[in-house]
Amino acid sequence: MRIGELATRTGVSVRALRYYEEQALLIPARSSGGQRHYDEGAVERVHLIQMLYAAGLSSRTILDLLPCVDAKVNTPESRAMLTAERARIERQITQLTQARDRLDAVIALSESPASGCTRSDTTAPVPTVSARG
Amino acid sequence: MRIGELATRTGVSVRALRYYEEQALLIPARSSGGQRHYDEGAVERVHLIQMLYAAGLSSRTILDLLPCVDAKVNTPESRAMLTAERARIERQITQLTQARDRLDAVIALSESPASGCTRSDTTAPVPTVSARG
DNA sequence: CTTGCCCCTCACGTCAACGTCAGGTTCTAG
DNA sequence: CTAGAACCTGACGTTGACGTGAGGGGCAAG
Incomplete structure (x- = not known):
């Protein structure tokens, strides 16, 4: 298929697909006229890249990991890379979970009636907040 | 305390603290000479911002959320914002978890002896991979 | 041949969260 | 008073993953 069809089928922009080629993440064949032609496997490949x-991985890191994923390149270095990226993702998950829990606490406060003003009839302007330091 | 001390105590750069002020996330007092002076609460505030x-929240979003977190601004809009951001974070966690699981699968393959070449004596070029669709 | 749609290659623009350098000022120690 | 560390305000640079034209070419229909 050509680039436009791959774009609509994957939901990414044409520009993004060209960018992936620039980053050597997805190199299509070329017609005699110079147009890019992708095979069916490209759809799944694009989804993986996305x-x-x-x-949160960079193009460079993805470029390093892709051979491990589809061609099963298997060296001590590649395995180290995989586990390193896995660890990075785990740390991100941990941070996100902490942030989520923090928001949950705030939400719980804002929804508990003990919070002060879960009222709906907020016709009164603002109850004269002055203590602020 | 002045900006340098806050920077070392929080681990963020002086430039970042000035940037936070630019974004109205953390407005310090000023001395007569124009130097920034932060109180003790600023340390925890910086950690929250970080x-x-x-x-993955933007400065703008953080700016919107901060009043909810520390001043307990409590309107229907603020609660909607909080839950919306919570949902966004949840989606991110889901995506990260999927990516992690994907990497786990690859790692499992690369570490299982059935994978083909967990060997160390990789003097042989590459075992003629041809099935690829 | 012409219309028309999709495609091509540059190549500059964008946005966020700072880094970094320049040139000048404030504060503290002695 | 002097030295010097820490601070100040611009203001331009950086990085990544694209967006957005500009100007021109491929290709199937009529």
Whole structure:
């Protein structure tokens, strides 16, 4: 398929797909006229790339990891890389969980009636807040 | 305390603290000479800001959330904002978890002896991989 | 051949969260 | 008073993952 179809089928922009090629993440074949042609496997590949981007990995890191994922490159270095990235993701999850719990605490306070003003009839301007330091 | 001390105590750069002020996240008092002076509470405030940055929130979003967190601003809008950001973080956690599981699968393959080449004496070039669709 | 859609390659623009350098000021120790 | 560390305000630089034209080419239909 050509680049436009891959874009619509994966939900990423044409520009992004060209960028992936620039980063050597997804190299398509070329027609005699120079147009990019992708095979069916490219769809899943793009989804994988998006997943890793969403996990906060950089193009460079994804480039390093892709051979491990699909071609099963298997060296001590590649395994170290995989576990290192796994650890990074774990740390991110931990941080996100902490932030979520913090928000949960705030939400709990704001929804408990003991909080002070879960009232709806907030016709009164603002109850003269002065203590602020 | 002055900005340098706050920086060392929180582990963020002086530039970052000035940036926080630019974003109205942390407005310090000023001495007659124009130097910033922070109170003790600023330390925890910076840690909170860092936590929210680490959770992927933007300065703007943090600016919106901070009044909810410390001054207990409590309107229907603020509660909606809190739960919306909580949901965003949850989605991020889900995505990260998926990516981690994906990496785990790859790691499992690369460490299982059935994978093909967990060997160390990789003098052989590459065992002629041809099945790839 | 022409229309028209999709495609191509530059190449500059963007946005966020700072880094960094320049040139000048405040504060503290002696 | 002097030295010097720490501070100040601009203001431009950086990085990553694209967005956004500009100007031109491929290709199937009529």
